Amino acid sequence: MCGIIGYIGKNNPNDILINGLYNLEYRGYDSSGIAICDNKNIEIIKSIGRVSNLEEKIKKESRLNASYGIAHTRWATNGEASLKNAHPHKVGRVTIVHNGIIENADILKENLIKKGYTFNSETDSEVVAALLDSYLKELDVLVAINKLTKSLVGSYAIGIIIDNYNGIYAIRKDSPLILGIGLNEYFLASDITAIIKYTNKYILLDEGEIAFLTYNDYKIYKNKKIITKEILIADNIDTVNEKKDYSHYMLKEIMEEPIVLQKLIKKYSNSINQEKLNLSDYKEIDIVACGSAMYAGFIGQNLFEEYANIKTNVYPASEYRYKNKIYNDNTLVILISQSGETADTIAAMREVKRLGLPTLAIVNNKDSTIAREADIKILTEAGVEVAVATTKAYILQVSVLALMAYITACKKNLLKESINYNDFEKVPILLKEVIENNNQYKNIAEELYKDERCFYIGRGIDYAMCMEASLKLKEVSYIHSEAYQAGELKHGSISLIEKNTKIISIITDKKLKEKTISNIKEVEARGAKVIIVTTKDLDEFEDHLKIVVPTTNKFMNSILVIATLQLLAYYVALKRNCDIDKPRNLAKSVTVE
Ligand code: F6R
Numbered sequence: 001m002c003g004i005i006g007y008i009g010k011n012n013p014n015d016i017l018i019n020g021l022y023n024l025e026y027r028g029y030d031s032s033g034i035a036i037c038d039n040k041n042i043e044i045i046k047s048i049g050r051v052s053n054l055e056e057k058i059k060k061e062s063r064l065n066a067s068y069g070i071a072h073t074r075w076a077t078n079g080e081a082s083l084k085n086a087h088p089h090k091v092g093r094v095t096i097v098h099n100g101i102i103e104n105a106d107i108l109k110e111n112l113i114k115k116g117y118t119f120n121s122e123t124d125s126e127v128v129a130a131l132l133d134s135y136l137k138e139l140d141v142l143v144a145i146n147k148l149t150k151s152l153v154g155s156y157a158i159g160i161i162i163d164n165y166n167g168i169y170a171i172r173k174d175s176p177l178i179l180g181i182g183l184n185e186y187f188l189a190s191d192i193t194a195i196i197k198y199t200n201k202y203i204l205l206d207e208g209e210i211a212f213l214t215y216n217d218y219k220i221y222k223n224k225k226i227i228t229k230e231i232l233i234a235d236n237i238d239t240v241n242e243k244k245d246y247s248h249y250m251l252k253e254i255m256e257e258p259i260v261l262q263k264l265i266k267k268y269s270n271s272i273n274q275e276k277l278n279l280s281d282y283k284e285i286d287i288v289a290c291g292s293a294m295y296a297g298f299i300g301q302n303l304f305e306e307y308a309n310i311k312t313n314v315y316p317a318s319e320y321r322y323k324n325k326i327y328n329d330n331t332l333v334i335l336i337s338q339s340g341e342t343a344d345t346i347a348a349m350r351e352v353k354r355l356g357l358p359t360l361a362i363v364n365n366k367d368s369t370i371a372r373e374a375d376i377k378i379l380t381e382a383g384v385e386v387a388v389a390t391t392k393a394y395i396l397q398v399s400v401l402a403l404m405a406y407i408t409a410c411k412k413n414l415l416k417e418s419i420n421y422n423d424f425e426k427v428p429i430l431l432k433e434v435i436e437n438n439n440q441y442k443n444i445a446e447e448l449y450k451d452e453r454c455f456y457i458g459r460g461i462d463y464a465m466c467m468e469a470s471l472k473l474k475e476v477s478y479i480h481s482e483a484y485q486a487g488e489l490k491h492g493s494i495s496l497i498e499k500n501t502k503i504i505s506i507i508t509d510k511k512l513k514e515k516t517i518s519n520i521k522e523v524e525a526r527g528a529k530v531i532i533v534t535t536k537d538l539d540e541f542e543d544h545l546k547i548v549v550p551t552t553n554k555f556m557n558s559i560l561v562i563a564t565l566q567l568l569a570y571y572v573a574l575k576r577n578c579d580i581d582k583p584r585n586l587a588k589s590v591t592v593e
Pocket of ligand 1: 291292293336338341345389475
């Protein structure tokens with residue numbers, strides 16, 4: 001949830017730390033801070049709100065000619081967003097930045113208070129600093145840090161500066177942290193985008209390891225011994241995150257969808273790669289994910305059941321991890337995650353692995369915990385997503401599921417009509433046409449932006465699309481929107497429909513079209529204003545405001561529909577002057593339970 005960066009080397013740390021924080025701001029943006037050191041003195045500056053506030057404050061207040069430092073951007077968990085809760089936290093000789101949650105912080109704090117420690121903040125992170133300080137009174141640094149890792153229950157990525165030890169220590173468990181390797185300069189970061197301007201070489205720090213970065217060296221210790229780890233190289237697609245001429249990252253990332261989709265479809269055009277998407281060995285599938293990734297799963301469920309004849313269940317990871325799991329033989333568990341670091345999805349995956357079931361991850365971040373621990377990983381390779389609301393990664397999650405359903409249906413000889421792989425190859429071109437035709441979305445946004453609530457309705461796979469479209473609208477525009485199965489509305493929620501309530505109805509499934517039309521008539525009879533989103537072959541809605549997308553094959557219709565509704569959400573949020581790339585209360589990567 002929070003972002004961490006550290007730097008030691010020949011350059012001024014302030015600029016590097018601030019630049020890194022800007023690139024990590026998507027991970028949390030309610031407060032930030034830095035601690036810099038000149039080998040003798042330490043200076044801590046914190047600020048509420050965006051990183052730009054911190055930058056201004058540093059310009060005014062920083063006096064130290066520092067040579068290394070650590071910095072943090074926060075998404076509040078323990079304690080409100082305030083100066084006292086912002087990181088870094090210094091207790092005694094120890095200054096830390098922390099991402100994660102320490103579950104036993106209250107007990108640790110009680111013991112530390114008994115030992116005479118006092119606390120200024122409400123955070124669990126300050127407890128970590130105090131605990132390490134207390135260990136350092138009796139133990140050597142490495143032994144003390146090792147003891148710290150044994151004492152903490154929960155998740156953490158921690159950057160540590162200790163008075164009189166020139167350098168930065170780092171540890172992690174279940175929260176991401178990498179070491180960047182430059183030329184006589186070293187970095188610590190929550191992800192590579194924070195440091196890519198300076199180096200593309202990095203090492204993944206693992207649980208149980210302690211890193212120590214100094215001016216001319218870095219060391220990684222495991223069980224008190226120095227170990228050597230592979231140095232990885234980041235390629236362009238993982239790291240390019242400039243906004244270019246776009247007003248927002250969200251718009252830029254939607255506009256990138258045709259390119260990343262084309263790459264994905266090309267990758268699976270060869271039969272060896274296609275085999276990786278063949279699920280015909282499995283009788284049942286559980287899809288486990290959170291938020292949009294789960295909604296992608298609902299599209300997968302419809303396609304797997306309709307075309308590949310595999311019973312499929314979809315669960316939010318936060319529920320799945322605690323439920324009694326009932327499996328049939330040959331059940332596959334598919335985990336879907338853009339970041340690969342979502343705490344609930346990781347916990348669900350580990351639980352499933354403990355039970356001995358096969359796991360397959362559809363994941364965007366190739367270095368993430370989920371990518372590293374799942375039995376099989378399918379990378380979406382959408383590139384970096386900076387906007388907090390996912391767009392292009394979601395499109396590729398759905399595309400992978402659609403290809404899986406198609407390839408499995410072909411292997412099982414289940415397709416009733418001939419659909420060639422060529423049909424998939426045409427989709428990126430159609431997608432480009434659809435998203436470039438943005439005037440129609442702007443016009444519909446004009447209709448919608450003054451409303452405070454609306455509904456998305458559809459049946460079957462169209463309902464699965466409604467869930468994502470509705471989430472997108474509410475998270476970026478703050479309009480309260482609900483997705484409903486079209487036939488279910490009349491069982492209660494229709495009481496909310498009044499004159500001019502906006503209903504967006506998705507109709508792409510021919511066999512359910514007439515049923516949804518009856519539901520549209522029901523709400524129109526009660527004064528609702530219905531906007532139709534449909535495919536060209538089904539369009540007969542002359543008297544409605546509508547979005548009509550080209551008809552593709554049945555597996556990929558949702559791609560075009562969702563892209564249009566992502567744009568609609570974007571333009572509504574723009575009209576409402578919302579902070580589109582960083583909606584209130586959200587963070588991109590949810591690494592807490
Ligand atoms: C919504 C959104 C979230 C994420 C969810 C899972 O736009 O981005 O709902 O989809 O937090 O995140 P990942 O995919 O990183 O596991």
